[in-house]
Amino acid sequence: MADTPYVIEMLHITKEFPGIKANDDITLQLKKGEIHALLGENGAGKSTLMSVLFGLYQPEEGMIKKDGVEVKINNPNDATALHIGMVHQHFKLIDVYTVMDNIILGAEDTTFGFLKKKQAREKVKALSQKYGLLVDLDAKVEDITVGMQQRVEILKMLYRDNEVLIFDEPTAVLTPQEIEELMQIMKGLAAEGKSILFITHKLNEIMAVSDRVTVLRKGRYIGTVETRETTKEELSRMMVGRPVQLVVDKEDAVPGEDVLKVSNLRVASKLYKRDAVHNVSFTARAGEILCIAGIDGNGQTELVYALTGLEKAAGGKVELCGRDITSASVRDRSNCGMSHIPEDRHKHGLILDYTLEQNMVLQKYMEPRFHNHGFIRFEAVREYAQQLIDQYDVRSGQGPVTVARSMSGGNQQKAIVAREIDRDKPLIVAVQPTRGLDVGAIEYIHKQLVAQRDAGKAVLLVSLELDEVMNLSDRILVMYEGEIVGEFDPKQVTVEELGLYMAGAKRQNKEEQEQ
């Protein structure tokens, strides 16, 4: 073994795909026992680089060294043999198996075909004590919390004696408390000599936990800095290439009349017998951003479906601008005064095989100005789309005739935001409008939403990102298991307090909510 402080070195990696250099001469050196953050916007090449390390892609140029010795990683099995492990963003666990079975799955020790569960169990127990990863080994995965499931994933890596642990955006699904615990676990692992690569685009977490940061931008290597010698502002500048405003400037809200009134809304769950949304009541007012916070899967999606007409409500009442729209069609609601930035831009927001201009008129094609007795007026569509593209700076390869599928995620989202805002309706339902977007695009979309609020629109923002919630909202509702468990003023509540409500540890009663 050569004498080197680095456990993994990826030197001058270049990986090309047809028409695009996903990685252009990137160098990443991971020291033994450090937590190394890999920071970059979407499309910066983080995933490609990790795929190269995992043997899923072969680089055109560059080499990988393990402990100073050059290695060839041709497939994930090679990576496993080199003790490189990864916690995926979406866990790869079998719900109906116990925690123990999930951990040993794929790495079972056997005698004559029989599992040697006893030894395995002792090993797992020892590991979980050593690193403070407390889980009930006999619980089924479907019964434990997401944070617990993540610990199971970490235990899986440790059980396989991995030395290099890759965490791919591990905090996306966690509550603030769980994130805090994860940070502690990561620090513990590093202290025990494990080397951690931490992929993320959240600056707070990098500052809190990492030792060094490598920044990528558009497939290029920008630099590696010591975390304690840098600031969030500098990191975001390195990541985006220009100074970014991390906090939105906004005046206090001046709420006007009620726009959306929801009373005792219930939505049946497709998976379980209970309601996905249970007796939810709230009012959204003109000129304010009302935010619904909560952990993913607590009924926010179903609530929005019922509000926008994508699914039927099981009970209750929805009123928009004084009209009962509980059982109105999607188009009725939309014409009546609702625009909707959907949660899933690929599933709902866009027809991916349509061109940008066709997508821009998705709810407008039947307006008289866009057709003549059923025949589409292509020039009118082109003109309108071009106007939106210019006004909202939607970038694409071929302008209005670009196929939506070929656009970047950020520009797809910008196109949807442009389309929905331009419809100029009194209510904007925005569901995770910045999901998966980079800092620059987030900044832009936040500004647009605040501008709409200031123009007297009611904005209903559903978000999983607490930063976004705190930053943007004028009023916060927390949803837990299909119910509203608290209402807050963002100026008078802390992230930690919200986290307790999101996790179901606390709840306000009706009287408190009304205060």
Place this chain on the structure above:
Amino acid sequence: MKNPLPSLLKKDGTRSVLASLISVLIGLLAGGIMILIVGAATATIGMKGVWDGIRIVLLGIFTTGRDAAGSLTFGFNPNAIGNMLFNATPVILTGLSVAIAFKTGLFNIGAPGQYLAGTAATLFIALSMPVEGSEMVKWYASQGVEFAVTFPQWVVWVAAFLGGMAAGAVWGAIPGLLKALLNINEVIACIMTNWIAANLVTWAFEVSKLKNVVEGTKTGYIYKTTFNGVATPKLGLDKLLPGSQVNGGILIAILLAVVVFIIINKTTFGYELKACGSNRYGARYAGIKDRRNIVLSMAIAGSLAGAAASLYWLSGNTEFFWNTYQSLPAVGFNGIPVALLASNHPIGVIFAGVFMSMLDIAGLQLTNLTAYNEYITDVIIAVIVYLAAFSLLIKTLLKGRRKKQEAVPQPVVDPEEAKIELQKEMEAADQ
């Protein structure tokens, strides 16, 4: 001056056409190899026979026979070309039927059933509305039966044609309704309605008075529509291509293809249909009634398959064999390869349909003029169909090649999609 060729090649449509042509070429090549192997292995054929076979496959419709010396002669063969167009008519329409359903994201494997529904409706109408002075009226008169009302020939034709389309539409709408309301997979519903149609139609003819009792040996057959004096006008095409079965039906098929093209590409209705087909959830989000569009799309698809049947039987050339009807009409299924080969483009369907029918004619020529049999052309069609399914891949290859040439460093890969892809790959790797 700029060379116009590269910009033409950049177009998506050009690539589709190229991909289909490549499929066709490889198919013909495979057929050539088959001919070579069969010829080499058969003593009676010999190398001369192989050469003849290959020429017939490539130039089938221009083969005119053999001269006195026994070598093949080529030239304008009006009979072959006319029959090619005649046979192409129904297959273009069933191809359109499959293609328009594909555009709405539905796989219309029910064209045979819709074709049968159209067959029954067309024949019942064409043979139940007596035409003044027709053979049928005279025969009934000889049996002592007089009709109270008679109709002009063209009225009966139009009624039979529209009736066939309507019956096809109803039969297509059934799987459409099942899909829209109960989310039953349209492929399964189509297969079932196909067989229901086969048995229902057999039964309907069995109890009908349309069985041919005039010609003693033909009791298993239904009368030709010409028995009632009804036939699609030739529109002078028989003068152009003498000796063939061609009639105005081919023009109607082409017209319908153009109409479908306009509906799909130029109207708001087509915009809705394609939106549903491409992304049903997205369409629903936009307030498009996806259920209604699924039913409509299947009904239109069914009406086109029904029109295929109408035009085929209204030609008056063929009679329908109703007795012990045990199989589904191949022309219905042939719509699938035609649509595939045309990449579901309505205008492309015209050419794909004509090409498929040309191969059929070449098969007949092969049987008539050489020791080969027509099944060689079935092999060619099979290879082409197989490759047509890959035409998307060929298209992607063409695209990839082009991109490398241009070498535009533009990130057109959606990072999120790349991520999903990556996760899939990792999952696959995990297994």
